[in-house]
Amino acid sequence: MEGGIVFEALLQNQSVGFSSDGFDSPWVSKPFHGVKRNTKKWVSGQHEKEYNSDEDYENSFRQPEKKRRLTVDQVQCLEKSFNKENKLEPERKIQLAKDLDLQPRQVAIWFQNRRARCKTKQLEKDYDVLNSSYEKLKLEFDCLQKHNDKLKQEVQMLKEKLHRRETGENVSIPNEFSSKELDSIAQEKKVSLQTWIDEPKMVICKQEYANSVSTKSDIIDSYSPDGNYSPFLEPCDSSNVFENQSDFSQEEEDNLTILTCPKIKYEPYIDPNEGPLGYPINDRPFWLWP
DNA sequence: AGCGGCATGACCGTTACCTCA
DNA sequence: CTTGAGGTAACGGTCATGCCG
Numbered sequence: 001m002e003g004g005i006v007f008e009a010l011l012q013n014q015s016v017g018f019s020s021d022g023f024d025s026p027w028v029s030k031p032f033h034g035v036k037r038n039t040k041k042w043v044s045g046q047h048e049k050e051y052n053s054d055e056d057y058e059n060s061f062r063q064p065e066k067k068r069r070l071t072v073d074q075v076q077c078l079e080k081s082f083n084k085e086n087k088l089e090p091e092r093k094i095q096l097a098k099d100l101d102l103q104p105r106q107v108a109i110w111f112q113n114r115r116a117r118c119k120t121k122q123l124e125k126d127y128d129v130l131n132s133s134y135e136k137l138k139l140e141f142d143c144l145q146k147h148n149d150k151l152k153q154e155v156q157m158l159k160e161k162l163h164r165r166e167t168g169e170n171v172s173i174p175n176e177f178s179s180k181e182l183d184s185i186a187q188e189k190k191v192s193l194q195t196w197i198d199e200p201k202m203v204i205c206k207q208e209y210a211n212s213v214s215t216k217s218d219i220i221d222s223y224s225p226d227g228n229y230s231p232f233l234e235p236c237d238s239s240n241v242f243e244n245q246s247d248f249s250q251e252e253e254d255n256l257t258i259l260t261c262p263k264i265k266y267e268p269y270i271d272p273n274e275g276p277l278g279y280p281i282n283d284r285p286f287w288l289w290p
Numbered sequence: 291a292g293c294g295g296c297a298t299g300a301c302c303g304t305t306a307c308c309t310c311a
Numbered sequence: 312c313t314t315g316a317g318g319t320a321a322c323g324g325t326c327a328t329g330c331c332g
Binding site: 068069087088090108111112115116119 | 301302
């Protein structure tokens with residue numbers, strides 16, 4: 001950092017010295033009124049600055065201080081180093097500080113802040129991923145629900161007609177439809193539904209688990225060892241969704257919920273304050289959070 | 291081996307300052 | 312010129328870890 005950064009006239013009782021952490025940071029403590037906080041101000045190169053007289057020392061306090069940003073070159077070099085490894089070993093810190101004419105502590109702080117920024121960005125990305133996943137899932141769920149209702153209606157209608165026919169009532173079902181044939185029609189309906197949902201990947205699970213998935217951050221936030229995002233539910237084949245190979249009893253099956261799990265991928269940024277339903281995400285019931 | 295004290299570093303939340311629209 | 316928002320350097324507090332007596 002070229003040129004000494006000196007600071008504005010400070011209040012009395014200031015102290016010039018090293019930080020309490022015993023590290024090599026030349027900070028000046030400045031009393032701060034009203035807030036219980038010690039504001040310290042940076043003096044570039046102070047560790048090597050020599051004052052020829054008390055007057056020089058006093059004058060240095062009267063010059064306005066600027067908190068300088070790191071230069072473009074410094075940032076570029078730090079970025080390069082960060083991209084190689086975002087943790088900073090002491091040797092590398094010293095070397096970077098030397099190379100960039102910074103205090104080791106400045107390098108350490110830059111890495112800390114850089115990691116924090118990195119984490120924030122990653123959280124934003126994760127949010128986008130989950131949000132778009134949720135949006136897609138909800139859409140598919142709504143479609144399925146509507147289709148399911150329609151099918152139930154049809155089955156109910158057919159059952160009623162069958163009942164009336166078997167009890168001798170005059171119904172419009174052709175006589176050639178036996179009970180068996182009606183079953184097969186119903187079966188056909190299942191098949192068509194199955195075809196319809198063939199594209200989205202699905203898993204079937206108990207209602208309690210479906211509810212808990214949205215809150216299981218330890219699962220959702222999981223990453224593979226190489227640092228890549230790992231979707232919490234792997235895609236699976238939906239072909240057996242309606243087959244009688246379920247591990248659940250009939251009663252349990254009534255409470256089953258279908259989770260669609262499209263392959264998660266990053267999508268363009270979406271305003272996190274506005275959810276897919278068009279109103280702020282926090283206004284949504286907790287269990288509807290993506 | 292177990293324990294306490296100390297040094298160090300990472301992380302988190304926060305603050306102060308700078309820059310720019 | 313002022314102001315507010317956003318970005319960033321830097322802080323204090325806390326916790327984990329390693330070393331040493």
